[in-house]
Amino acid sequence: MSLKERIPVYLLTGFLGSGKTTLLNSLVKQPGMERSLILINEFGEVGLDHLLVSHAKEDGNLVVELGSGCLCCATRGDFAKTLRDTPWRYARDGQPLFDRVIIETTGLADPTSIIQTLMRDRTIHLQFRLQGVVTAVDAINGASTIIQHIEARKQVSVADLLLVTKADLNVEKHTLDALLQQLAERNPTADIQMTNNGTVAANLILQLDHIEPADSSIPLKKWLNISSVSSQPTGNNLKAFAQLNPISEPQNDINRHNDHIQAHCFIFDEPLSEAKFGMWVDIMVPLFGKNLLRLKGIINIQGHAGPVVIHGVQHTYHPAAYLPEWPDDDRRSKLVFITYDIDRQTLERTFEVFKERNYETEAKFLSEAQNEEHSKQEAISV
Numbered sequence: 080m081s082l083k084e085r086i087p088v089y090l091l092t093g094f095l096g097s098g099k100t101t102l103l104n105s106l107v108k109q110p111g112m113e114r115s116l117i118l119i120n121e122f123g124e125v126g127l128d129h130l131l132v133s134h135a136k137e138d139g140n141l142v143v144e145l146g147s148g149c150l151c152c153a154t155r156g157d158f159a160k161t162l163r164d165t166p167w168r169y170a171r172d173g174q175p176l177f178d179r180v181i182i183e184t185t186g187l188a189d190p191t192s193i194i195q196t197l198m199r200d201r202t203i204h205l206q207f208r209l210q211g212v213v214t215a216v217d218a219i220n221g222a223s224t225i226i227q228h229i230e231a232r233k234q235v236s237v238a239d240l241l242l243v244t245k246a247d248l249n250v251e252k253h254t255l256d257a258l259l260q261q262l263a264e265r266n267p268t269a270d271i272q273m274t275n276n277g278t279v280a281a282n283l284i285l286q287l288d289h290i291e292p293a294d295s296s297i298p299l300k301k302w303l304n305i306s307s308v309s310s311q312p313t314g315n316n317l318k319a320f321a322q323l324n325p326i327s328e329p330q331n332d333i334n335r336h337n338d339h340i341q342a343h344c345f346i347f348d349e350p351l352s353e354a355k356f357g358m359w360v361d362i363m364v365p366l367f368g369k370n371l372l373r374l375k376g377i378i379n380i381q382g383h384a385g386p387v388v389i390h391g392v393q394h395t396y397h398p399a400a401y402l403p404e405w406p407d408d409d410r411r412s413k414l415v416f417i418t419y420d421i422d423r424q425t426l427e428r429t430f431e432v433f434k435e436r437n438y439e440t441e442a443k444f445l446s447e448a449q450n451e452e453h454s455k456q457e458a459i460s461v
C-alpha cells in the first residue's frame with residue numbers, strides 16, 4: 080500500500096484537563112468526520128471519556144476504549160495490538176468501516192513513544208500513516224504546566240497543530256501573550272490556533288499532513304512554519320555544509336526555563352551536497368536517537384530542481400521526498416530541530432565535521448578500490 084492509501088491516524092494529546100475530550104466532541108459532530116474510529120485511552124481505574132464521546136457513535140463513528148493505563152507505557156502493547164486488529168475487526172465484507180483513526184491520549188502520555196509505535200511497528204506502519212499530531216494547551220494553566228511537566232513539554236514539541244483551549248474564559252492578555260510566545264519558541268514548526276468553548280473546525284485537523292507535505296495541499300512554508308523568522312537578516316557567518324545562519328534564537332529563552340527541550344532553526348544559503356547531508360542524516364539521526372524529538376527540513380540539494388523535504392521523529396527518519404519545484408523564490412535550505420539535551424553548539428559541531436570530510440571522494444575511492452579488488456579476484460580465478 081502506498082502511504083496515501085494507508086488509513087490516516089490523528090493523535091490528539093495535551094496535558095490533564097487541557098480540553099482534549101471537549102475538542103473531540105466538537106470534532107466528531109462535524110461533516111467530514113464521519114466514519115472515524117476513535118481510540119480513547121485513560122489513566123486510572125475507571126474510564127469516563129468514552130462515555131463523554133458516546134454520542135459520537137450516533138454520528139457514524141466507532142468508539143473504542145483502550146485499557147486503563149497509559150498507552151505510552153503500561154498499555155503500549157495493548158494499543159499496538161488493538162490498532163493492528165482494527166482493519167479486520169471493524170470491517171464489513173473485507174472493507175474497514177472507518178476512514179480515519181483518532182487517538183485521544185491520556186493527559187500524562189509521552190507522545191513520542193506513541194509516535195514510535197505508529198511508525199516502527201511493521202504491521203501498523205504498513206496499514207496506517209500518522210497524519211497529524213494535535214496538542215491541546217489550556218490558555219490559563221498552559222504556561223505553568225509546560226514549565227512544570229516534561230510530558231506537557233513533549234506534547235507541545237511534537238505537535239503539528241497547537242490548539243489553545245479555553246480562550247473564551249477570562250484570560251489576562253499578558254498570560255495569553257506569554258503562552259503564545261512560549262509555544263512558538265518551543266515548537267516553531269507548529270501552527271497555533273485559538274479555540275473557544277471547546278470547538279475547533281474539522282478542516283484544521285483534516286488538512287494536517289505530518290509526514291508527506293509533498294503530497295499535501297499545505298504550502299511547504301506553512302508545513303515548516305518558520306517563515307516568520309526566516310526573513311531576518313543573516314547572522315554570523317559560521318560555515319557548515321554551506322553558509323549557515325542562525326535564524327532565530329529561541330533556545331535562549333527556553334534556557335531561561337531551565338529545562339532540557341530546545342528548538343533550533345538553521346538556514347543554509349548555499350545548496351548542500353547530497354552525499355554529505357545524507358551521511359549526516361545516516362549517522363547523526365540514529366546517534367541523537369531519542370534526544371532528537373523532531374526534525375523537519377526543506378533542503379536545497381545540489382543538482383535537484385526542487386526542494387527535498389525531510390522529516391524525523393526520534394530514531395525514525397522518513398524517506399526524503401523530492402519535490403518537482405520550489406514554492407517561491409527562496410531557495411535556501413531550512414532545518415528545524417527540537418531536541419532534548421542537545422544544544423545548538425553540538426549540532427553546529429556535527430555540521431562542521433561533515434563539512435570537513437569529502438564523502439564524494441571517499442565514496443569514489445571506495446568504489447575504485449572495490450573494483451580493483453574484484454578485477455584481481457577475477458584474474459586469480461582465470
Ligand SMILES: Nc1nc2c(ncn2[C@@H]2O[C@H](COP(=O)(O)OP(=O)(O)OP(=O)(O)O)[C@@H](O)[C@H]2O)c(=O)[nH]1
Pocket residue numbers: 093094095096097098099100101102128185186215244245246247248274275276277278
Ligand atoms: N470554558 C471552556 N471550558 C472548557 C474548554 N475546553 C474544555 N473545557 C472544560 O475543561 C474541563 C476539562 O476538559 P476535558 O475536555 O475533559 O479535558 P481533557 O483534556 O480531556 O481532560 P483529561 O481526560 O482529564 O486529560 C471540562 O470541564 C471542560 O468542560 C473551553 O474551550 N472553554
